[in-house]
Amino acid sequence: MGLNLAGFEGSGSFSKGVHPPDHKEFSKDAPIEVLPAPSRVVVPLLQNIGAPSECVVKAKQEISMGDVIAKPTGFVSVPIHSPINGKVQKSTNVTLPNGRHVPAIPIKAEGDQLEGQALMEDVLGGEWPKDVAGSYDPKEISAAIQNAGIVGLGGATFPTHVKIMPNDERPVDALIINGCECEPFLTPDYRVMVEAADAVICGALLAAHAVGAKNIVVGIEANKPKAVQTMKQAAEGTGVKIAVLKTKYPQGSEKHLIVAVTGRKVPPGKLPLDVGVVVSNVGTMAAVARAVLRGKPLTHRVVCVTGGGIATPKNLLVPIGITYGELIDYCGGLKPDAARIISGGPMMGFSFTDLEMPLTKGASGVTVLTNEDVKKAAETACVRCGRCVDVCPLNLVPSRLAIASRNKKFDVAERYHIFTCVECGCCAYTCPASLPLVQLIRMGKAAITASRKK
Ligand code: SF4
Numbered sequence: 001m002g003l004n005l006a007g008f009e010g011s012g013s014f015s016k017g018v019h020p021p022d023h024k025e026f027s028k029d030a031p032i033e034v035l036p037a038p039s040r041v042v043v044p045l046l047q048n049i050g051a052p053s054e055c056v057v058k059a060k061q062e063i064s065m066g067d068v069i070a071k072p073t074g075f076v077s078v079p080i081h082s083p084i085n086g087k088v089q090k091s092t093n094v095t096l097p098n099g100r101h102v103p104a105i106p107i108k109a110e111g112d113q114l115e116g117q118a119l120m121e122d123v124l125g126g127e128w129p130k131d132v133a134g135s136y137d138p139k140e141i142s143a144a145i146q147n148a149g150i151v152g153l154g155g156a157t158f159p160t161h162v163k164i165m166p167n168d169e170r171p172v173d174a175l176i177i178n179g180c181e182c183e184p185f186l187t188p189d190y191r192v193m194v195e196a197a198d199a200v201i202c203g204a205l206l207a208a209h210a211v212g213a214k215n216i217v218v219g220i221e222a223n224k225p226k227a228v229q230t231m232k233q234a235a236e237g238t239g240v241k242i243a244v245l246k247t248k249y250p251q252g253s254e255k256h257l258i259v260a261v262t263g264r265k266v267p268p269g270k271l272p273l274d275v276g277v278v279v280s281n282v283g284t285m286a287a288v289a290r291a292v293l294r295g296k297p298l299t300h301r302v303v304c305v306t307g308g309g310i311a312t313p314k315n316l317l318v319p320i321g322i323t324y325g326e327l328i329d330y331c332g333g334l335k336p337d338a339a340r341i342i343s344g345g346p347m348m349g350f351s352f353t354d355l356e357m358p359l360t361k362g363a364s365g366v367t368v369l370t371n372e373d374v375k376k377a378a379e380t381a382c383v384r385c386g387r388c389v390d391v392c393p394l395n396l397v398p399s400r401l402a403i404a405s406r407n408k409k410f411d412v413a414e415r416y417h418i419f420t421c422v423e424c425g426c427c428a429y430t431c432p433a434s435l436p437l438v439q440l441i442r443m444g445k446a447a448i449t450a451s452r453k454k
C-alpha cells in the first residue's frame with residue numbers, strides 16, 4: 001500500500017506488528033451521547049506524564065465548571081479545571097487503574113449544570129472556522145493550550161503545549177494527526193472523526209501554525225472508511241492530507257505512525273522532533289480548537305464503554321473524574337459473563353476491579369471482556385519459538401527482557417533495551433506459552449526506575 005503523499009516516503013505501514021481482530025463492532029456505530037451530569041466527581045491531581053499538579057482550592061469552596069482547581073508544578077505539567085459547578089470537598093487519595101496512588105479533589109455538584117445538547121454544542125458542536133489560524137500569534141496558541149490543561153488524549157498524556165510550541169532550534173515540517181485508533185475495541189477517536197471532523201481539522205490548522213509545520217497529515221487506518229470520508233470532506237480546501245494506512249497493530253504508536261507516513265525513522269532515545277515531526281491525536285486537536293477559539297479548558301472527553309461484557313456499549317461525552325462504575329451503570333451494567341474490566345483496550349490497557357476509580361484525561365474508555373474472550377491456555381515455560389521476536393515492532397527480544405525481569409537480572413534487561421519497549425503487547429498476544437511478557441517487562445521497568453531514585 002503506497003501513500004503517494006508529495007514530499008514523504010511512507011509506505012502506509014511499518015515492519016512487524018500483529019493483526020488482532022479489531023472488535024470495533026460493539027460501539028463504532030453508536031453516536032456520542034452526553035452522560036447526565038453526575039452528583040459528584042473525584043479529580044486526580046496527576047493526569048499527565050511529568051510533574052503532578054498542585055491543589056489551589058480549599059474544602060467547602062464554591063467553584064464553577066472551568067475554574068482552575070490545581071496548578072502546574074513545572075513546564076511538563078498542566079493545570080486541572082473543575083468539570084462541574086459545585087463545592088470542593090476534603091481532599092482524598094485514589095488509586096488509578098495503572099496502580100498509581102495519587103491525591104485527588106472530590107467536588108460535589110451544586111446548582112445548575114451544563115449538560116445534554118448544550119454541553120455537546122459547547123465541547124464539539126458549533127462553528128469551527130478553518131481560515132483563522134494565521135490571525136493568531138503561535139505563542140498565543142501554545143499559551144491557550146497550556147492554560148486549558150490539554151494532554152495527549154490518545155493515552156500518552158504528554159502535556160500538549162510542550163509539543164505544540166514554536167521551536168527555532170528543531171524546525172518541524174510535518175504535523176501528523178493520529179486517527180489510527182489501532183487498539184482493539186476502542187472507538188472514541190473514530191466517533192470524534194465521524195461527528196466532529198471540523199473541530200479536528202480546525203485544531204490541526206491551529207497546531208500546525210503554532211509549530212510552523214507546512215504539512216499536515218491525518219493518518220487513519222483502512223478499517224475506518226467512514227472516518228476517512230468525513231475527514232476528507234472537512235479537510236477540503238485546507239491543504240490537510242488524509243493518509244489511509246494499513247490496518248495493523250500498533251499502527252497508532254507514534255514512531256510507527258511516523259515511519260508509515262513519512263518513511264523517517266526516529267532513532268532509539270530520540271524524539272519525533274529530531275526528524276522534524278510532531279504527532280498528536282484527533283481528540284486532542286478538537287480540544288485545542290476549543291481552547292484557542294473558545295477559551296475553554298479540558299474538562300470533558302469522549303470515551304467508549306464497550307466489549308461483549310457490557311449490556312449496551314456506547315460512546316459518551318463525560319466529565320473528567322467520573323467513576324468507571326457510573327459509566328458502566330449508564331450502559332446497562334455488566335452482563336453475567338463479564339470476566340475482566342480494562343481501562344483502555346486489551347493490548348495496552350490496565351485491568352482493574354474497583355469501580356469507584358475515577359476517569360482521567362488520558363483514559364479512552366472501558367472494555368469489558370467475557371469469559372470466552374479471556375479463556376486461554378495455562379502459562380508454560382518458554383518454548384523458544386521466537387514468535388515474540390518476529391512481531392516486536394521495536395526489534396527487541398521480549399522473551400529475554402521478561403525472563404531477565406522475572407529473575408531480577410536488571411542489568412541484563414537494561415542491556416537488552418527494556419526502556420525502548422512501548423508495552424504494545426504484540427509479544428504477549430503471539431506467545432504460545434501464554435507468558436505475561438508485558439506485565440513482566442513493566443515490572444522490570446518499575447523496579448529499575450525505583451532503584452535509580454534511591
Ligand atoms: S517487547 Fe515491548 S515493544 Fe516489543 S512487542 Fe513486547 S510489548 Fe511491544
Ligand code: SF4
Binds near residue numbers: 381389398435
Ligand atoms: S513467543 Fe513466548 S514461547 Fe516463543 S520465544 Fe517468545 S516468550 Fe518464548
